Amino acid sequence: MDALLGPPKSVWEGGPLQASDHRVSFGGYRRSVENRRLLLPALHAVQDRIGWISQGALGYICRRLTVPPAEAYGVAGFYALLSMEEGPPRRAHVCDDVACRNAGGLDILAGLDGRPDVHPSPCLGQCDRGPAVFLQRAGEEDAVLVSTTARRVAEVLDGGAVSAPSVAVPQAGDPSLRLLRRVGVVDPASLDDYRASGGCAALARAVEMGPDAVLAEVKASNLRGRGGAAFPMGVKWEGVARSPVKPRYLICNADESEPGTFKDRVLMEGDPFALIESMIIAGLAVGAERGYLYIRAEYPLSAARLEEALARMREAGMLGEDAAGSGQMFDIEIRRGGGAYICGEETALMNSIEGKRGEPRNKPPFPTQAGLFGMPTVINNVETLVNVIDIVLEGGAAYAATGTEHSTGTKLFCLAGAVARPGVYEVEFGETLGGLIGLAGGVTGTGRLGAVLLGGAAGMFVGEEHLDMPLTFEDARDRSAALGSGVVLVYDDDADFRDAARRIAQFFRDESCGQCVPCRVGTVRQEELLARHLGGARLEEDLFDDIAKVMMDASICGLGHTASTAIRSAIDLGLLEREDG
Amino acid sequence: MADGADPPGVTLTVDGAAVAVPAGSTILDACRAAGKDQPTLCYLDNLTPVNACRVCVVEVDGNRTLAPSCSRPVEEGMAVGTDTDRVRHSRKMVYEFLASSADMGLVDEQTVRWMSYYGCDPARYGPQAGPVEDRDERTAGHHRIGDGHAAETVHQSVKVDNELYVRDYSRCILCYKCVEACGEDAQNTFAIAVAGRGFDARISTEFDVGLTDSACVFCGNCISVCPTGALMFRSEHELRAADMWEEDRQTVTRTVCSYCGVGCNLDLHVQDNRIVKVTSPIDHSVTSGHLCIKGRFGYEYVQELGDLAVTPIDEVLRRARG
Structure with a gap:
């Protein structure tokens, strides 16, 4: 706690009583409102350090932040990964969701049945290499196990070491890749390597062009959001950029939690600099001074790589008072979620950043009018934002030449389940569902397709009759389906x-x-x-x-x-x- | 603008009839202006709308989903339907969902009328599951998976931890009103908040500590806004338990609180010449329906004069006083 906030400044913040404290009082409503945004990071700090949030710890947080204990309790209890009961220092969250359950997730849970440190978990975004387990370790970094077994999980819970899994995509090296071109090829920890492979050129170009020109290219690109709602990005950006109200905010929604989805994780783990670069371009274009990157807690490797990338780019002058020589202030803060699918909903995510329960807000007003802290806010998904680099480099019109008229560019799909080569695939909009499954090596198991869960739990099952459907927003809509977050979870005809x-x-x-x-x-x-x-x-x-x-x-x-x-x-x-x- | 002129108005239609209301009004305001009151549960004139219950939803032409009339601002030319098939369906379902999961036996007459108007049948979800005592310990993201043969409910035992009021969360429909009254909308005490998540969400103090250990100042403003009787004077609770609560024999006497100089109006609810409950009129300019502990509960001195004849309810009231 004190590492996060510094030592308490007075007795009013929970410090020792000093003579000066007798003459001043410190607290009140405004302070409470200002500090509230630190509540979730403070709760995380306690959870990370001691593995649970005791009544005493919650009380201390509340004193430091001037937040009512009942409200802080309500916020903490909203998140599945914040524990209010004392328990073992290590906890395993075993994925038993749609992709992992039959890939061994249920076997792990059965094998470890009765252990108080083992809990079932919704999708952990590792669907191409299940079964996956997310580990919380008091006093140490959280970790993830993939393609694992009950024996291995037990070993780690009893003190064994964990190493981070590497990231790779099946199409690595394919020259037609755009979003994935650096993933698994370029060192995700090196800014020099990123630059050497073409990184940061878009940012330099964007600064040269100025915000209005960038905005015009983004609008010309006709890029639509990749998070599920398919809203035109240029419309959001323009709404905020033209707003007379300040400050404005940019949020990158990296709370990828739709069961079966792992594309954003692959981008963040494999090419973290590209996301930060895209956020800077976006922040400067819409005139935001601060950006938040809200990432789900179950992605510790992504978060670590992004923190690292952020530090390198800040050192290089691309963030701060004069971001990338633009003359504009822009900086980014990374926020971790707490285990709540609903926080991927844009307004719930904003409430979560603000230190409130992650409950969605009624719309209207929309985030572009009254978003984070009530201010105009652009919120985009990771994959959506990363497209900005090519839009700036090629121009919006050239970008729009890829894909179809209403679905421009390329799209990432998360292939998992009964396919020969699961993973994230990048294809131009217009590829058919059957073609995509073929790209992943076809149906395994019985070899006969049972159904595809398209778009995740919030999507729908489709059968063979959809295999000829071109994967575009408009074709999906015409056939009463939706691409959602790009989940293509394949089941053979023997599936339960x-x-x-x-x-x-x-x-x-x-x-x-x-x-x-x-x-x-x-x-x-x-x-x-x-x-x-x-x-x-x-x-x-x-x-x-x-x-x-x-x-x-x-x-x-x-x-x-x-x-x-x-x-x-x-x-x-x-x-x-x-x-x- | 000339003195006394109305602010610029907005014209819309409610069920086909044109109505003009001031800009910034809600659809609910417009419906009321058109003489078509709407059912509400989580809405109250003296609280900020949270639009959580969704019973006031209306159909707005051109909108994909229904809109909560209590909080959606009117727009010029808006066409609102309050009795379309979709609206009737959603309202019926919301009432059914609530009545199948909580005890709605003490809701007001209006709500009873609306429920019958929409033809609610809470029994079609199966027999209601019995009370459980672990709701305060449930953790987000996990639940016990049943066989579906009993409809899960919020039934649990009544929380009685002080002499002034009780919390019967079997009746709670999670309308958020008590949280608002305890917080920014009235008392600024923040003793209670919504805890947990999903169906296991509940109103709670921090770590479910008793009210006497919480920040509660016993103003009772949460009681006065509760639409289902989940929060109740201890005296009313005891009298109901003893089958001695007789509302039709009660008188309501309006007076002014004698404690300080603010001038809060009190409505004394009296049965057998004993005060059994105190409220304040919601439209009173001083209180907006809210009181403090003295006005709400500090009435004992009125009836502890020693020379009153003992009534049958005295013993029950004495028990409530601890």
């Missing part, structure tokens, strides 16, 4: 879809923030209905539709809107019917 559907229902119930009634209760009733059906009862389809409809119509955010789509699609494709009956 009933089990997959149940896990998805469980996921949404666990990850609902609980704020609005349709989603808070609807995700529970949906899971119960599915459990009855899988237990042998007739499917209550009318009731399912009623539940799905209210979540879709009346929930505050996208979590509720999409909480039933995958299960609905599984019903429609007949995937939940018993083979024997």
Whole structure:
């Protein structure tokens, strides 16, 4: 705590009583509001150091920050990775989500059943090399195990060492790659190597062009967001850049948590400088003085590499008072999430940065009008931002020549499940779903396709009839699907879809923030209905539709809107019917 | 603008009828101006809208999803539907979801009427699961997976940890009103907040400590905003438990609090010549419905005169006083 905030300045902050403290009082509402944004980092500091947050520790945080203890408790308890109970110093979170569960995740949980330091976990973003385990270690860095076993997890929990897994992409070395061209090829820790491979050229060019010209190129590129909503990036940027209100903020959403998604992790681990460079270009273009990079806690390697890249680029003068010689102030702060899928929702993420519970806000107002701290804010996904480099270097019109008219550029897809070569693939928009699966070596297992979970838990199952669908935003929409975050989780025809559907229902119930009634209760009733059906009862389809409809119509955010789509699609494709009956 | 002229107005339609309201009004304001009141649960005139319950949703032409009327500002030319199929469906479902998971037995008459208007049938989710005592210990992101044959509920035992009021969270629908009244909207005490996540979210003090160990100052403003009777005077709770709470025999006497010079209006709810509850009118210019511990609970001296005849409810009230 004190490492984060420095020693307490007076008795009012929890320090020893000094003579000077008798004459001043220090605290109050404004101070509480100003300090609130430090709450999550403070909670992390305690969790990292001692492995749980005791009542005394919470009390100390509250005194230092002037935050009411009840509210701090409400914030801490919102996050799955902040523990309020004393436990073992090391905890393993074993992924049993859609990709990992049948790749060995369930076996690990069964093998370690009964250990108090082992917990099941939603998707950890390592779907191409499952089963994955996220390790929290008091007093040490968090770590990740991939392609692991129960024996190995037990060994590490009992004190064994861990080394970081390397990052590679199946297409490495392919000259047509754009976003992935440096991943697995260039040293992610060296700014010199980054520069030698063409890095920082876009930033220099952007400074030379000036914010208005950069904005014009971004608009001309027709780039649409890659986080799931496919909103045109230029519109967001322009809204903020033209706003008369200051300060403005830039946020990079790196809270990649959609089950089956790991593309942003690969970019951040493999090419961290590119993301920081893109953020600087974006920050300067929209006139933001501060950028936040909000990354999920389950990505310790990405966070470490980004911290390192940030430090190198700050040393090189690309951040700070006069960022990259632009004459503008811009700096970036990295924020870690706490284990909450909902914080990938843009307004929930802002509340999380502000030190509040990660509950989504009602829109309007939109972030471009009133975002972080109520100020105009641009928030973009990692993959979206990294595209900016090519847009600046080539020009928006040249960039827009790739892909299709309404889906410009290339797209990263996360191939996992029953495919020969799982991993992140970069293809031009317009490649078909079948072509993409072919690129990954085709269907394994029985060799016959059962279904594809397209877009993750918030997406839908699609069958063979979608294999000819070009992967573009418009084609997906025309066929009532969505690309979402680029998840292509492949199942062969022997897969247990009933089990997959149940896990998805469980996921949404666990990850609902609980704020609005349709989603808070609807995700529970949906899971119960599915459990009855899988237990042998007739499917209550009318009731399912009623539940799905209210979540879709009346929930505050996208979590509720999409909480039933995958299960609905599984019903429609007949995937939940018993083979024997 | 001439003196006394109205601020610039916004014209919209509610169920096809044109209505003009001042700019900055909400859709709910416009509906009320058009004579079409909407159901609400988490909304109250003296609190900031949190738009969490979603029972006031309306259909706005051109919007993909329904909009919470309590907080969405009106826009020129907006076309609002308050009784469309989608609106009726969502409202019915919200009420059903709440009634299938919490005890709604003490909601106001209006809510009862709306629930019957929308044809709610909470029983269709199966029999309700019985009370559990571990809700305060549940951790985010994990839950026990059942067989689906009982609808999960928030039922649990009543928290009785002081003489002034009780917390019966089996009735809690998580409308956030008590948190707002305890916090920035009235008392600025911040003794309670929403803790946990998802269906396991609950109203709690830090680490679920008792109210007497928390920051609570016992102003009782949370009680006055609670729409379901989850927060209740200890006296009312005891009288109800003894089957002696008889609202139709109670009188309400408006008076001014005698403690300080602020001039808060008090409504004394009296049964058998004994004060059983104190409220303040929500439209009172001094209180906006909020009081302090003295006005809310400091009435004992009025009835401890020693010469009153003992009534049947005295023993119950004495128990409530500890």
